[in-house]
Amino acid sequence: MSGFEADLRALAPQVLGTLVRRHGQFDACEDAVQEALLAAVTQWPSGMPDDPRAWLLTVATRRLTDMWRSESARRRREEADALRTVPSEPSAVDDTLRLLFLCCHPDLSPSSQVALTLRAVGGLTTAQIARAFLVPEATMAQRISRAKARVRGGFTEHDGALPAVLQVLYLIFNEGYTAGAGADLLNTDLTAEAIRLTRLARAALPDEPEVTALLALMLLTDARRPARTAPDGGLVPLEEQDRTLWNRDQITEGVRLASSAMSTGGLGPYRLQAAIAAVHAEAPSAAETDWRQIAVLYRILSRIAPNPMVTLSHAVAVAMVEGPSAGLALLDTLDDDSRVAHHHRLAAVRAHLLEMTGDPTAARAAYLAAARATASAPEQRYLTTRADRLRADPPAPPQMTTSSE
C-alpha cells in the first residue's frame, strides 16, 4: 500500500464517523465517503489539499446532500436534522472511536460486528473481508449490508460498550493469528489490522487500562508467530518453540504496555491475560517459566471472569507447579460443564497431563478423542501425532499396492 492510500485508509473512518454523528444514516454516509475517496484517488495525485481530512469531509457532505436532494423525503430528513442537537465538535479521533462503538452494536452478531468494523473502521473492501473469512463476496456483502441497516440510525446510547469493542478487536486478532501458514498467502493480514485498530482505540482512550492491556496481549502473542508453526505448517506448542525466533521489538513494547496497564491498580481480564503473556515472553525457556506466578494470575482471572477455557489454562499452570494430579483434579470440575465437556481442548489438556503422570495408554486415548472432536485440520494433525508417539508398538508400515513412497 502506498503512503497515499494508507493516509486515505486512516482518514476514512474519521470522516465516516463525523458524517454519521452529524447526519445519522450509516449506509448513506458510507456511500458518500466511498465517493469522496474515489474522488481523492483521481484528484490528489495532481495536487494534495492542505487539509486532506477537511477536503474529504466537504466532498462527502456534498455527495450526501446531492443524494438527499434527489429523494422525495428530503424535506422530512432536513427537518429531523435541524432538530438534532450538535453540541461541540468532537475531535476526529473521537469520531473514529464512536464509529468503532457503533460497529460493535449489541444488536449485531459477533461475525457481523467483526465484518462491519473491518469495513467501516478498517477500510477493507468487502472482497478482502470475504477472502479473509473464506466466504463468497455476495455472502459477506449481504452480511455487511444487513449490519449497516441495523445501525442505520447512527449513534445512540445503545452503542456497544467497551467490553464488546475489545472482544471484537480480539476476535479479529485471533482470526488472523490462528490462520494456518497456507492461509497467510491468501488472507488479508487480520492480525496486523487488529493491532492497528487497537492502537487507534488506545489513541482515543489513552487512560483506559483494558485497551492498553489488549494491545499488549496482541503484541506479546503475535511476537510468537514466527515460532508457532513448523515449515510444514504443523503447530508447535509453546514449550517446544524456538524462542530465538520470537519478535523482540514486539515483546519489548508489549511488556512495557502490560506493565503500564497493570500499574493502574485495578484488575481486568485483558490486564491479567497480558500479564500472563508477559511472563511467558520473558521466560528464557518453558522450564524456566515462572509457573507459580502464572497459576496465581489464572486463579484471579477465573475469579473475576469465570470461563471454562480459563480453567483449562489454569489447570496446566497448576500441573506445572503442583504436579499433574492437581491439574487433572481441576479438569475434573469441568466434566459436568456442558460448554466444554465435549470440547477438544478439554480432552487435549487432559491428554497432556495424563502424559505427564506417566499413563501413556490413557493419554493416547485422550489425544485421539481430542483429535476426533476438533474441526481444525492443523490441530487434528498435531493431536494425532502426539497420540502416535505414545503407541505401545511401532506403527506397521502402511500397506501400499502401488510403488513405495
Next chain:
Amino acid sequence: MKFLLMLHMNPSAWEALTEDERQAVMNAHEGFMAAIRESGEFINTQALADPSTARVVRVRDGVPVVSDGPYIETKEFLAGYYLVDCESQARALELAAMIPDAAVPGMGVEVRQIMFDAGMEM
C-alpha cells in the same frame, strides 16, 4: 463456522408422501434459500443426480476399475446439500430445522462441521 447440511433421501418415506406434499417440500427450498441468502449465511447448494447414475472408481495395480452404483449400499442416499457459514453449531441446527426435508416423517438433515485450516497452540 461452516457447516454442511446434508439432505438424506429415504425413498420409501418420500414415496409415502402425496404428489402435492412432495411438490410443497421442493417449493419450500426456495423460501429456505431466500432466508439464508438474506441473512448472509448462504455459501452454496447442490442437488445430486440419482444414485443409480453413480460410478465408483477403484485403482488396483495402477489400473482404474469402474463399477456401477453407489459406494455405500443403503436405501438412504445423499440427495443434496447446503453449505452455510453461521455463528455457531446451535445456529446450524436451527437452519437444518428450517429445511423442509427435516419435517418429512422418516427423513432428517445431517449437520457436519467443515474442517478449517486454523489452529491454536496447545
